[in-house]
Amino acid sequence: MRREFDAYVVALTTVAVVAVTVLLAAPRVFTAGGDSMRGTAFRADELGFRPRVKPGIQVLLEQRLDLVRGKRVGIITNPTGVLPNLESDVDVLAGLRPDVDLVAIFGPEHGFRGTAQAGGSEGSFQDPVTRIPVYDLYGKSPQQIATVFQTAGVDVVLFDIQDVGARFYTYIWTMADAMEAAALSGTAFVVLDRPNPIGGLAVQGPVLDPAFSSFVGRYPIAQRHGMTTGELALLFNDRFVPQRTGGRRAELSVVPMEGWQRWMYYEDTGLPWVMPSVNMPTVETSVVYPGSGLFEGTNISEGRGTTKPFQLLGAPYLDRRLASALNSLRLPGVAFREAAFTPMFSKYAGQMVHGVEVYVTDRRSYDPIRTAVAMMVTVRQLYGTAFRWEVDLGDSVHPYWIDKMTGSDRVRKAVDAGKVAEEIVAGWSEELAAFRALRSRYLLYPED
Missing domain, CATH: 3.40.50.12170 (Uncharacterised protein PF07075, DUF1343)
Structure with a gap:
């Protein structure tokens, strides 16, 4: 009888150990809510x-x-x-x-x-x-x-x-x-x-x-x-x-x-994408945003009120010349399609505008900020003073939104002065190198 009882205990213990092992090996599942x-x-x-x-x-x-x-x-x-x-x-x-x-x-x-x-x-x-x-x-x-x-x-x-x-x-x-x-x-x-x-x-x-x-x-x-x-x-x-x-x-x-x-x-x-905000619907939107977001500081619609914010850019004074001129620049990793769209809200709400759709063809070589600067330079060359900067009426010290977004007044003044994109981009090379050096001290994940 004692041997049978001992065998029974051993069997129960074995089952318990196996069960615990399976539970610990399984992915953790958290229940929703408070009960x-x-x-x-x-x-x-x-x-x-x-x-x-x-x-x-x-x-x-x-x-x-x-x-x-x-x-x-x-x-x-x-x-x-x-x-x-x-x-x-x-x-x-x-x-x-x-x-x-x-x-x-x-x-x-x-x-x-x-x-x-x-x-x-x-x-x-x-x-x-x-x-x-x-x-x-x-x-x-x-x-x-x-x-x-x-x-x-x-x-x-x-x-x-x-x-x-x-x-x-x-x-x-x-x-x-x-x-x-x-x-x-x-x-x-x-x-x-x-x-x-x-x-x-x-x-x-x-x-x-x-x-x-x-x-x-x-x-x-x-x-x-x-x-x-x-x-x-x-x-x-x-x-x-x-x-x-x-x-x-x-x-x-x-x-x-x-x-x-x-x-x-x-x-x-492999993680699911959840929109960080109402105008950031896809990962592709985030890829163009560091550059196309600058158009919030201009009188060109950045595509708010459409299904492709920051990929569609347009204004009433733009025309089909823009896409052709931008593609002729052969900017790395990006191409442009002539586009017309009607924003449902924000700039030019309910009004059909002309412009371009931005297509990223190679993320590794694409520089969204260089691309945006080249676009603004090209628009200024083609359409002159029809292209304008948006003003923050509540800020008498730094009233231009583009200055807040680029972090200084240099980009705005350079575009207005007719400088080419390469010269504008070269103007921040030293400060960018200094930031890279500072940044390296705080990285949690190694750079390959």
Whole structure:
């Protein structure tokens, strides 16, 4: 009888060990919401995704919960804050109660839900799913954000938003302002890293002159910086945050990705693309954006109000000569098609305009900023004073939007003076080399 009982115990133990081994070997699956009635999340592979990269949020949940366990947690995020199975950061973190106490959500430009257009937000409200309050950060100074953090009663703030790799895309400046606020308020700050969707090798364009600092460029970095949000956070906290907070730095932690390499464009990661904002529908949009985004500072439509923003560019005074002239330049990695379109909103809403569609034929040789400068030079040559710069009526010091976006007045003045694109681009070579050297100190992922 004793031998039979011992055999029974051994058998049960073996089954238990096998079961535990299988569970530990299986991919971790996080349930959505705060209770089991909300259903079970699918694995990314069950949904058809084959991720090669683990974003910072997944690494946090699997390995670094010590950063948030037992603390009152806030998160700055938007629809891009998801795991590879498309489950929301907010839902997952809320489901970890009481181990993790998620008490606040903070929304950037376009809002937590991502429904607002450029220059807008969704305001403050209560998330209907988790019942967690959402605080609007857009348009607030670091001092005001510090007050918001204190009002929300957070011990630590997470940042998890997909950037697109251009200096004038505002999420990195929401992060910078929040880091300054964290330094002022003594709040811990954790950046959950995500891929740079246009790769981490190319560094292009002018470096911002601090005299032209604005919400489309706070600190002196290159227009195409070639860094992840985590790398930028390390650079910002070391070099720039103390300059604006009386020498204080944020209590910063960065949770790196696993598997990301600098040569990767977003499609190479295997992660699902979630629109970072309403006019960034595809990865291809992000590829052209560091250059085509400059047309926001001109009287040429950048394609807002169409299904191909930043790939369609047009104005009433342009005609078929433009595409032919641009193709004759033989710019590396890009071609142009004559196009006509009618924006549904923004510039020339409801009016048919003529211009071009931008086709990237080779991402590796394509320089979006050089291309945009060559386009502006060509438009000035062909259409003269019909081509104009947009003015910020609320800024009497630096009224031209193009100056804010390029980071100085040099590009505008050079185009107006009739300089060729090659001369304009050569004008920022030294500052770009200096930025590359500075940038190299903060890279989390090696350059091949």
